[in-house]
Amino acid sequence: MSTPLLETDGLTKSYGSRIGCADVSFMLWPGEVMGIVGESGSGKSTLLSCLAGHLESDAGQIRYRDRAGETHLPATMSEAGRRRLAREEWAYVHQNPRDGLRMGVSAGGNVGEPLMARGQRHYGDIREAALDWLERVEIARDRIDDPPRAFSGGMQQRLQIARSLVNNPRLVFMDEPTGGLDVSVQARLLDLLRGLVRDLGLSAVIVTHDLAVVRLLADRLMVMQGGYVVESGLTDQVLDDPQHAYTQLLVSSVLQV
Numbered sequence: 570m571s572t573p574l575l576e577t578d579g580l581t582k583s584y585g586s587r588i589g590c591a592d593v594s595f596m597l598w599p600g601e602v603m604g605i606v607g608e609s610g611s612g613k614s615t616l617l618s619c620l621a622g623h624l625e626s627d628a629g630q631i632r633y634r635d636r637a638g639e640t641h642l643p644a645t646m647s648e649a650g651r652r653r654l655a656r657e658e659w660a661y662v663h664q665n666p667r668d669g670l671r672m673g674v675s676a677g678g679n680v681g682e683p684l685m686a687r688g689q690r691h692y693g694d695i696r697e698a699a700l701d702w703l704e705r706v707e708i709a710r711d712r713i714d715d716p717p718r719a720f721s722g723g724m725q726q727r728l729q730i731a732r733s734l735v736n737n738p739r740l741v742f743m744d745e746p747t748g749g750l751d752v753s754v755q756a757r758l759l760d761l762l763r764g765l766v767r768d769l770g771l772s773a774v775i776v777t778h779d780l781a782v783v784r785l786l787a788d789r790l791m792v793m794q795g796g797y798v799v800e801s802g803l804t805d806q807v808l809d810d811p812q813h814a815y816t817q818l819l820v821s822s823v824l825q826v
């Protein structure tokens with residue numbers, strides 16, 4: 570049996586007396602996409618931030634197994650070690666592309682920078698890789714020298730995805746990747762993400778309040794309420810036959826729309 574890529578055990582984070590997330594335990598297997606759903610304030614972003622190392626948890630453990638097969642406890646690693654994981658093994662896609670892009674740098678620069686940070690120096694190769702990635706995220710090659718602010722919201726999000734994936738991460742954290750976009754733009758982005766996840770064999774943790782997003786992208790699902798995971802399982806199983814009253818409410822409220 571293979572080993573999980575990411576494993577949490579009793580992960581807990583509070584803000585004073587307010588619960589962010591509580592006692593979250595799960596395993597993510599190589600190539601698997603985990604969706605985290607729940608209403609606003611249920612703890613999705615807190616959990617994702619703890620997983621990605623942006624927030625320090627109060628209790629519990631996170632274990633990550635890297636490319637070399639070595640298991641790490643990010644919480645006990647040096648700052649340099651954590652930065653290496655974030656740069657070489659993980660990627661993070663923010664809801665707002667402005668948080669993940671450098672708005673003053675050209676599209677090509679945005680995609681090329683992570684390659685340079687990994688030590689690539691050959692300008693021609695970097696530009697070629699950037700062009701290749703722009704194409705993969707359906708941005709015309711002749712936009713390579715344009716800054717992201719000249720792009721639409723959907724294009725900016727696709728550029729952020731290219732910047733996140735250019736270094737071939739193994740695990741991608743996504744925070745509402747289609748949030749704030751028009752419905753037709755969302756559908757196109759979802760299709761693109763689904764293709765990339767499948768083609769690159771990525772593992773991912775996706776936070777969303779949109780059940781259509783998890784239906785399309787996630788193999789498994791965790792439903793959060795008040796900081797706790799109240800139900801988890803295979804996506805289709807949970808959505809087609811929800812067991813917890815809160816999940817039933819979430820699913821039926823979508824069906825009524």
Ligand SMILES: Nc1ncnc2c1ncn2[C@@H]1O[C@H](COP(=O)(O)OP(=O)(O)OP(=O)(O)O)[C@@H](O)[C@H]1O
Binds near residue numbers: 584587
């Ligand atoms: N920086 C903070 N300081 C204090 N309380 C916070 C902070 N961030 C989150 N919380 C609280 O933690 C709980 C979980 O919030 P969190 O943002 O993780 O939920 P969420 O499900 O991601 O919500 P949303 O979908 O609106 O982003 C909420 O009660 C929230 O008010």
